[in-house]
Every structure is written in structure tokens, then in C-alpha cells.
Amino acid sequence: MxxxxxxxxxxxxxxxxxxxxxxxxxxxxxxxxxxxxxxxxxxxxxxxxxxxxxxxxxxxxxxxxxxxxxxxxxxxxxxxxxxxxxxxxxxxxxxxDAVVWEELLARTGEESRLNGTFLAFLAIACLLAAVGVITDSPVTIVGAMVVGPEFGPLAALAVGLVRRRRDLVRRAAIVLAVGFPVAMAVTALGTFVGNAAGLFDARALVGDHEVDFVYTVGPWSFIVALLAGAAGMLSMTSAKSAALVGVFISVTTVPAAGYASVAAILGEWARFGDSVLQLAVNLAGIVLAAVVVLVLRRATWTTADAGRPLSEG
The missing domain is CATH 3.30.70.120 (Alpha-Beta Plaits)
Structure with missing residues (x-):
């Protein structure tokens, strides 16, 4: 109720x-x-x-x-x-199964604001991912996935595209375009300082590791992103919000960003490129699946909202 x-x-x-x-x-x-x-x-x-x-x-x-x-x-x-x-x-x-479209617009609008809290969470998540990469710790990688706040703006981007809300699309795109580079820059700086202080071997990425799945791009990367995006949007449009936790720990957006930062500092440019590609594949897959879910659920769309701008407060 x-x-x-x-x-x-x-x-x-x-x-x-x-x-x-x-x-x-x-x-x-x-x-x-x-x-x-x-x-x-x-x-x-x-x-x-x-x-x-x-x-x-x-x-x-x-x-x-x-x-x-x-x-x-x-x-x-x-x-x-x-x-x-x-x-x-x-x-x-x-x-x-009910979709309260105004509630969804308000929620995604709130979660797609570029502010210090969002940047702090994303930077911390990427730093955790970097630690997981350097220490070859899958558990730490999972922790970084949970901390990452990136699904909010991704969901907002999908909602904005389906509802033709340019204000929401613009806000979400700015958050992603600014948030990830800033978080990756902070992570790269942390990696540089740690390397200079001798906290880890500069050859930490050489050889095979348990966390190599972070940068390994393949068909399954896109498939997992699609499934996660679908599950995430179903969770946001229904009363089954607990499923969002599973979404957070199933995609490698934040881990890929963290891996790319470490690889750039250590001069592993091939792995840097693969990590950036992994990040792009996951972002695209999540948004695509979320859009498809919303289109399929649009049969219950009754509330007109195109004339109501998002609050900037």
C-alpha cells in the first residue's frame, strides 16, 4: 500500500x-x-x-x-x-508488477545528481577495486561492486530515453561522463602514491591472477550486463527492490574502471585498453536491457509527465 x-x-x-x-x-x-x-x-x-x-x-x-x-x-x-x-x-x-511512473522518475532523478557524495562513493569503490586488483582478491572486488553507485544514473539514462525526458538523459549522461573519469583519476593517483611508497610490486599485474576476469572482454561480459540491467530495472519498477544487491555484484563496471587506473600507472596499456572496453560493454549492456524492460512495461504507462522538469535541488 x-x-x-x-x-x-x-x-x-x-x-x-x-x-x-x-x-x-x-x-x-x-x-x-x-x-x-x-x-x-x-x-x-x-x-x-x-x-x-x-x-x-x-x-x-x-x-x-x-x-x-x-x-x-x-x-x-x-x-x-x-x-x-x-x-x-x-x-x-x-x-x-505495478509501475508507478512518477515514483520511478523521482527516484532516478534523485539518484542521477552529480554531487560530492556520488563522486566519493564512486572513487572509494574504484579504490577498493584497485586494491583487489593489486592484491588479487576477488572478495575485495565484490566489495567494490557493492559500494559502486553507478546503477542509479544508468537507470536514469534508460528512463529518460524511454520517457523522452531530455533533462533526465542529460543529467545522467553528465554524471557518468564526469563521475568515472574523476574516480579513475583519484584511483590512478592512489596507485601512483602506493607504488612510489613501495606498498606493492610494480609488476603486480604480470602473469595470471584470479581477478583477470575484470578486464577479460567476451560475449559473456555483454550477456551478464544485459541480465543485470534487466534485473535492476525490474527491481526498480516493482516492489522487489532487494534484487538490486544482486545487480551490484554481477557486473564489472567499477572493477574495470579500477583495473584500468592501475594498469595505466603500471604501464600495462593492453590491459588498460581491455579494461576500458569492459567498462563500456557493461555500461551499454545495462542501459540497453533497462530500456527494453521499460518498453515492455510501458503498457501500464498512463501518467503524462513530459512537461514537468526535474528538480535541481
Whole structure:
């Protein structure tokens, strides 16, 4: 279930209440006349089935509530109510399969901002990958995969392409185009300092190692990226968000970036090239699969959002 709060002018309240009263996926309707201060108006709250959210938001936007007032959604972890159970039963579809497009746009927009936190996480992940490469530690490589925050902007890029949101595509592309070079530069600097301090042998990449899969490009690299991208987008568009952890530890985006940084400092240019290619293959595969998943799920697309720019805050 989701908790819906609507702020609207008094002259629209009747239409909003009628909409929520008549919809089978809504329950626990509350009306608070004059409770809203800025913007002024009435506050209407209801608990709605997830599978009903997209249609209700579309209907509220048709009433102009998104411009004259406001619409917010919150996740309800527990709801003990016969009315709530009935709403979930009567709402068309299944909660796990429902796509709340406005929620998806808000989430990917939030996760595709270029800020210090994103750059710090990406740099730390690449540094962890570099340590894993130098010490030949697959466990450390997996840790770097989990820490890496790159799936957020990749998902945003896919959503922007499918929804034709140029603002979202531009934001995600800038995050990726700036984030990875910055993180790789920081990792290269760390590798240079470690090499100069004698923390590891300059021939650390010579020979065969357990972590050589990081830079080894082949058909399976693209296949794994496709599967990970599909699983990640399915997770983001449904209630199965726990699957994202599996996505993080199945692709070698961050490890490839870390390996490339180490290889560049140690003069292993062939492996540097293979690592960069591995990075590109994984990024492309994830975005492609995510786009395909969204296109297939677009049958439930009802909410028009093309005119609403992303928040830059």
C-alpha cells in the first residue's frame, strides 16, 4: 500500500474526493478542510493499492492538482485493515508488477545528481577495486561492486530515453561522463602514491591472477550486463527492490574502471585498453536491457509527465 496526500484548492476538493471514493483501490479517505497553508487549500489523504497509484495520479494531474496544489506518495510498510485488504484485492493487477511512473522518475532523478557524495562513493569503490586488483582478491572486488553507485544514473539514462525526458538523459549522461573519469583519476593517483611508497610490486599485474576476469572482454561480459540491467530495472519498477544487491555484484563496471587506473600507472596499456572496453560493454549492456524492460512495461504507462522538469535541488 501507498499513502497518498493531496493538497488542492477548495473548488477542486469535491472532484478529488469523488475520484478517491469511487476508485476501488483507495481506502481510509480523510478530508481536512482548509488545513493547507502554502499552497492554501484542503488536504485529502488516502491509502491506495500500489497497482492503482499510476491511474490515480494521472486522474489527479488531469484535475490540475499537480499545478494548483501538490501530490505526494509514501510507502506503507504495514497496514492492518479490512478496508485496505479489500482495496488491494479490488485494484486491477498485482502490486509486485505495478509501475508507478512518477515514483520511478523521482527516484532516478534523485539518484542521477552529480554531487560530492556520488563522486566519493564512486572513487572509494574504484579504490577498493584497485586494491583487489593489486592484491588479487576477488572478495575485495565484490566489495567494490557493492559500494559502486553507478546503477542509479544508468537507470536514469534508460528512463529518460524511454520517457523522452531530455533533462533526465542529460543529467545522467553528465554524471557518468564526469563521475568515472574523476574516480579513475583519484584511483590512478592512489596507485601512483602506493607504488612510489613501495606498498606493492610494480609488476603486480604480470602473469595470471584470479581477478583477470575484470578486464577479460567476451560475449559473456555483454550477456551478464544485459541480465543485470534487466534485473535492476525490474527491481526498480516493482516492489522487489532487494534484487538490486544482486545487480551490484554481477557486473564489472567499477572493477574495470579500477583495473584500468592501475594498469595505466603500471604501464600495462593492453590491459588498460581491455579494461576500458569492459567498462563500456557493461555500461551499454545495462542501459540497453533497462530500456527494453521499460518498453515492455510501458503498457501500464498512463501518467503524462513530459512537461514537468526535474528538480535541481
Amino acid at each position: 501507498l499513502h497518498l496526500r493531496v493538497i488542492c484548492p477548495a473548488e477542486v476538493t469535491g472532484d478529488v474526493v469523488a475520484l478517491l471514493t469511487e476508485h476501488p483501490g483507495a481506502a481510509h479517505l480523510v478530508r481536512l478542510p482548509g488545513a493547507a497553508v502554502a499552497p492554501p487549500g484542503d488536504v485529502i489523504e488516502a491509502d491506495i493499492a500500489r497497482e492503482a497509484a499510476d491511474g490515480l495520479i494521472a486522474a489527479l494531474c488531469e484535475l490540475g492538482v499537480d499545478h494548483s496544489g501538490g501530490i505526494t506518495l509514501e510507502q506503507i510498510d504495514t497496514a492492518l485493515s479490512d478496508a485496505a485488504d479489500k482495496a488491494e484485492e479490488d485494484a486491477p493487477g498485482d502490486a509486485a
